[in-house]
Amino acid sequence: MSSQLPTGSGPSPRAASSAWRRLILRIVLGIVLLGAALVGYALIYPERMPAPIGDTVENLTGLNAHPVKLQRPPVAPLSAVAVLGRDLFNDPSLSASGKQSCASCHSAAHAFSPPNDLTVQPGGLHMTEAGYRPVPSLAYLYRQAPFSIGPDQGDTDAAPVSLDTQASAALGVQRAQKTAGVAPAAPAMVPQGGLFWDGRASTLQDQALGPLTNPVEMANPDLASVADKLRHSKHIDTLRQLFGPHVVNDPNLLVSEAMFAIGRYEFEDPAFHPFSSKYDAWLEGHARLTQAELRGLRLFNDKDKANCAGCHLSQPTSDGLPPLFTDTQYEALGVPRNRELAQNRNPKFYDMGICGPFRTDMARQTQYCGMFLTPTLRNAAERKTFFHNGVYHDLKQVLDFYNQRNTSPDRIYPSDASGKVQKYDDLPPQYHANVDVADAPFDRKFGDQPAMTDQDIQDIIAFMKTLSDGYKD
Structure with missing residues (x-):
């Protein structure tokens, strides 16, 4: 019998080690491929990922981690009335000078704002x-919406309530603080809606009527003069066709129907509300924000920093309507007096917004003196004048005002002969209490650190440039 031991048939230690290495490599490669696939999926569909991952993707790529489908106004051919309104909007013959139309001050090529950098327009x-x-x-x-005071009335059938009654009901109600991204705890008992800086027009039709008899605009002496111009205009046959042959017999009706046509043009033509900015594209997941723009957006929405979104709402509505970047409410900001305006050469003249002098029906409601309509910030980066008196001419000046009004008022307002800073110098002293000191960044005190750094301001401006229409990828 042989004493030789049988030879083992298993792999050698070296072969076994090699097999284990190959297995480990396959596992690692699988994990890497799975991770790459997950990253790729997250980049393509960040909205489907958990919030922390989506936000990380947003930081890395500039894509919106939570894209939405915006519900823009439908695009359709203009009605016959709107076509007439477009022709009237562009017709200078309706002015006393024969040289000024609606389009002279509201240029379609400039987001229906002035086509120049003048503080105010000639007329x-x-x-x-x-x-x-x-x-x-x-x-x-x-x-x-039309001008009102108090919470939104919606589409109710209640009897109309006078503005004086609304104002009296709101008197003594504490003003709701405006915080970006946070709904007020109580109904906003504040003026809201309306058109012009003081809200004195309730509809687009009313707004179109105002400049016709304003002595520093289209300067017609009265509506009868406007009606006479319409009767002798190239539009008269169309007016008869659309509103009946007898419309020419009633001057007030003739002018009213013409202004209704202009209002329809402004409502129907998508050029007035294209929602074609880079920010709109970003909201829908079709554009990337730069790092500066992304930082600016977050500062814009930061309730403790710029808090811009407290008044200039930046999020789509719950039903997908694009943000208008205004809450359509009124604020007393205390901007410095613009001494270049002709009427301000009179030291006793004050433009106090809602309570006068151009609006007269709210003169007794002095709790609103100094309040002006919050404008949309869409296309604001293209504007050359800001605030109701045009005292500032670029966004850097505007943001410096917000940042330093309370912390360094000497940089914002002039000083008198004794060296005392004349804060809120464009509002009579008895109404200074109306000025907002509660909402950030106005909640800072004299000598405090400003809410925003210079870099913050540059980033916010970068973001605001994404609100200009006409973005092309």
Whole structure:
């Protein structure tokens, strides 16, 4: 019998080690491929990922981690009435000078704002009169409600309530603090809606009517003069066809129908509300924000920093309507007096917004003196004048005002002969209490650190440039 031991048939230690290495490599490769697939999926569909992962993808790529489908106004051919309104909007013959149309101050090529960098626009019989206020944009007004005070009444059938009654009901109600991204705990008992800086027009039709008889704008002496111009205009046959042959017999009705047509044009034509900015594309997941733009957006929405979104709402509505970047409410900000305006050469003149002098029905409601409509910030980066008196001419100046009004007022307002800073110098002293000191960044005190750094301001401006229409990928 042989004493030799049998030879083992298993792998050698070296072969076994090699097999284990190959297995480990396959596992590692599988994990890497799975991770790469997960990263790729997260990049393509960040909205389907858990919030922390989606936010990380947003930081890395600039893509919106939570894209939405915006519900823009439907695009359709203009009605016959709107076509007439477009023709009237562009017709200078309706002015006393024969040189000024609606489009002269509301240029379609400039987001329906002025086509120049003048603080106020010239007008009047000889086009030599200076306007009272900077011309606001006519864009994005299609969802503007009529002027009211108190919580939104919605589509109720209740009997109309006078503004004096509304104001009296709101008197003594503590003003709701405006915080970006947070709904007020109580109904906003504040003025809201309306058109012009002081809300004195309730509809686009009313707004179109105002400049016709303003002595520093289209300067017609009265509506009868406007009606006479319409009767002798190239539009008269169309007016008869659309509103009946007898419309020419009633001057007030003739003018009213013409202004209704202009209002329809502003409502129907998508050029007034295109929602074609880079930010709109980003909201829908079709554009990437740069790192500066992304930082600016977050500062814009930061309730403790810029808090811009407290008044300039930046999120789509619950039913997908694009944000208008205004809450359509009124604020007293205490901007410094613009001494370049003709009417301000009179030291006793004050433009106090809701309570006058251009609006007269709210003169007794002095708790609203100094309040002006919050404008949309869409296309604001293209504007050359800001606030109701046009005292500032670029976004850097505007943001410096917000940042330093309370912390360093000497950088914002002039000083008197004794060296005392004349804070809120464009509002009579008895109404200074109306000025907002509760909402950030106005909640800072003298000598405090400002809410924003210079870099913050540059980033916010970078973001605000994404609100300009006409973005192309």
